[in-house]
Amino acid sequence: MARRKKIYEGKAKILYEGPEPGTLVQYFKDDATAFNAEKHDVIEGKGVLNNRLSEFFMSGLNAIGVPTHFIKRLNMREQLVRQVEIIPLEVVVRNTAAGSMSKRLGIDEGTPLPRPIVEFYFKDDALGDPLVTEEHIIAFGWASQQDLDDMVALALRVNDFLSGVMMAVGIKLVDFKIEIGRIWDGDFMRLVVADEISPDSCRLWDIKTGQHLDKDVFRRDLGSLTDAYTEVAKRLGVLPTNV
Template sequence: MARRRKLYEGKAKIMYEGPEPGTIIQYFKDDATAFNNQKQGVITGKGVLNNRISEYLMTKLTEIGVPNHFIRRVNMREQLVHEVEILPVKLVVRNVAAGSLAKRFGLEEGTQLPRSIIEYYYKSDELNDPMISEEHITCFGWAATQDLDDMVTLSLRVNDFLVGLFLGVGLRLIDFKLEFGRWYNEHDEVQIVLADEISPDNCRLWDVATNEKMDKDRFRRDLGGVKEAYQEVARRLGVLPEAGPMDLKGPKAVQ
């Protein structure tokens, strides 16, 4: 088993030092969390499925000119990605009222919004990822005005593309979370790029015909069939692993 230096471990992924300078190995875990880590569980095979789904979606976004950190998939659980400076701001794009938006404004879940809404959240587990405004972001230096403009522009492009892509396989994109980072290319030029992952872990996806939830809400709300829902998303996208979402242990880490 290869030994790599662990750089960071989050709720759903582990980051290892990559084989070349400026690269990172992103390992997808089976761990599932909700409500700021208050609810925890393990969904066997989830990491394999999310790796394949995110690879597919990031590749499609690259094809339409959306810059992102993805380089290639290494194996069933790992991706090679560019090392980026992650910005401490999450963007949530909402197309349909669900989750916290429905609760905050007393909307019936499933209500189509007049237009897509972008919300900002500060990345902080200790503070429970509070919602923030553009004023907070620029005042505290979490991102420059131009950075924020780039993030919003990219988010809207990603949303437009993914809405159509998922609709083509019978899924309704309700909302999703995006993270961005600064990438310093070989010419030392700085570019804002999409990072993290795009999968049923951070997208709400409903079946068009039945409104059945096909995402992590099945775990959050104890609906059962979480792995089966993720498998169905992968199947519809045409990326279900041939061998099934079997376990593949990660490399041993050296500190």
């Protein structure tokens, strides 16, 4: 590939200038981080798996009319995406109590929630991405009330789609995080799902055995992360060759 201008480098991905205005190339690294980057490792092949899995989820969403930034996969580690203005919030949807919700509220991991719960976290590494309320979001101007309503609707549509896809291959979607961006068409603005959807950003439990098939394998030292992600890709029929 031709040398490209780097726009941004994050913990697991790099964004380069794309071939057309309004596009970017998203490169998936092998780096795994947890606990606000306190824990770090390089896991060979993770980027290839996440590129392929994110392509699968994002193109599935596009196909059912849930807008995403995804245009097409370019190669084993890169995909072409629309450039968006990222809203500085992480949008988490939970179906089952786990992780920070279990810790914060003292609810046992694995407790089914009465309905999907949408939470917002302010994207700020220095602050450790704190949980925020809709009041904070509106008061500090991170999004309008209309944006918030649209973000919740978008997140719940993603939840319905992902839950169904995972259920069909014997995996429970416990929770996930998405990022949402704005795309402007003249004066018209629409919200799209951006960043990635992969086992890095979801909790996925085998329905029969309860085995973790997501980044908790790395966070909690539960075995091989590559094996877990490979299992997800295999079940979805998208296992890349030569990971």
